[in-house]
Amino acid sequence: MPPTTLFEKIWRRHVVHERDDGRTLLYVDRHLVQDGSAPAFAMLRQRDLVPRMPERAFATPDHYVPTNSRSLADVRDPEAARMAQALRDDATGAGIRFFGIDDPRQGIIHLIGPEQGLSQPGMLIVCGDSHTSTHGALGALAFGIGASEVAHVLATQTIWQQRPRTLRVTVEGTLGSGVTAKDVILAIIAKIGAAGAAGHAIEYAGPTVRALSMEGRFTLCNMSIEAGARAGMVAPDDTAFAYLSGRPFAPAGEAWQCAVRDWRTLRSDDDATFDREVTLDVSHLAPMVTWGNSPEDALPITGRVPDPRDVDDAERREAMQRALTYMGLTPGMPLAEVTVDRVFIGSCTNSRIEDLRLAAAVVAGRRVAKGVEAWVVPGSGLVKAQAEAEGLDRVFADAGFQWRFAGCSMCLATNGERVAPGERCASTSNRNFVGRQGPGSRTHLMSPAMAAAAAVTGRLADVRPLLTSAPAVSAST
């Protein structure tokens, strides 16, 4: 057998049918379903079809649930609340396993899949949400699809794909204190651009990736889509197996041993070739923040707001100017002088227990700066419970944060939890698009540690000094 990549190995295992023109029908092992799926179920009903393999699907509401309570009545817009209700009806009606809003295991679908062991190495996983790339961290081929494709997967348990090209991103160097997977992925996107990996499946490799925890790898793979990639993945190793072992839907006993033996073969062969290679040395990487309206607009916190006049390319200059106007920023101003109104720690990118521990370590003994509204939205009910068992909720609450229930919340504001027009938000989410967190919202993307630093200082701030200096409880509140 010629040397092959991890991507090719998983792809091959799932080929049901290949047309002469290269279009390939792939089998879907796991279909994750969230509460934006009402149109897809409607498409099925229109065709008088029912889900072919409901046992391969799993559903939980996340986009439209409130995070101030567990009552859908708290979603102010009844039309929005109906989306979460529709998922309950559609999923239970079809015999799809469902964690409802009152289930302690409910949460953001991209946390629940791995947390429950539903997402496993070697699987082909799809979901009607672009951040499905998250699950690739376990060595799965996972990608987001649209509503028509959701209906197609429900009806046939398969999906048509044109084979993407392969891109290996090798990350080298030891991350400094206060520098995280979020900073690495923002640096990668800044380097290759928001369309830099379009048409490609990324494999993240190299010593830095190997050293990352599973949670860091989820963050890394999650934002593959922000580089334009179809999917992002990491070869499964002992870190992945230790993470999965004992999870409710992971294989157990003899089946586990058998699965791990197979999973160990899921790696790119040493002499496998990729269509493209990118290497990044992160030894000297500083914490990153975005300043504009594309995730590629990321800079080290030690930098300054860029000046369009320094850019030769007219198209790029205009895009920068538009972004600076929208964001209300002045060229040349130090990023660390940009003040914030809100802080959002949450989303499928950064709402896992390690994220909350890191943020809490920064917040402990400090206070949220005067005039700043800061939220923590744990990614799942189980993350919330774990954090509470560790006392993290008290740390956040004592500092003046709101400690909320699980959901997508202010990442995209579909549940009505919005950043007000003109307000500036330090956010651990994944998109800083115009209006993403609500019409007129201004988003700066960063890690949970950096968001915590923004909360306690009231501005974009380098978290590193806060990690080494003793907290001085301010009297500003």
Place this chain on the structure above:
Amino acid sequence: MERFALLDAAALPVDRPNVDTDQIVPARYLQKPRSDDFGAYLFRDLRFAADGHEIPSFLLNQPAYRGARIVVAQRNFGCGSSREHAVWALFDYGIRAVIAPSFGDIFASNALKNGLLPVVLDEPVVAGLLEQLVRAPGLHLVVDLQAQEVRVPDGAVHRFAVDPFAKHCLVEGIDEITYTLSLLPAIEAYEARGEVLPSAKELQ
């Protein structure tokens, strides 16, 4: 799906890169049923002020561009969220083709399933088209899917590539689910091979 016919229509220049699906249709409209006219939500916050008034500088609000059925944009059009509503908004407005140097993968895939053709042309070609469309508002382009070419009134002809299967489906108006169900024996044979994860036994 509606069949894709020869398109000879005015084109709207969207002279910016990275037009994400949040720009094409803001998230607050994702809860609307498909029976709504999503054309009303197209580029909502670029087209209209918060009070509902049209923003005159947005070209779609200028008479010469209102009837556009083609969009020409810079690179990475439709990046971001997988919302198919972005395609519905363009389609319901009357747009049948988008020309750009590159597209968000999921957007392009969604487009093909809804009778909207994403056309990839080289960056300098697109830059030239954008310039012409701004200079001559209402200029018609011809998008010929059969011949796989975009024709410009100045005589220029730009060939484009398209996935043969997608082309077939668009031209014939074929529904993908119906087509795939005709391959059911292949799906059943795959399942019978027992390589599916997790196995049927583990799922119980």
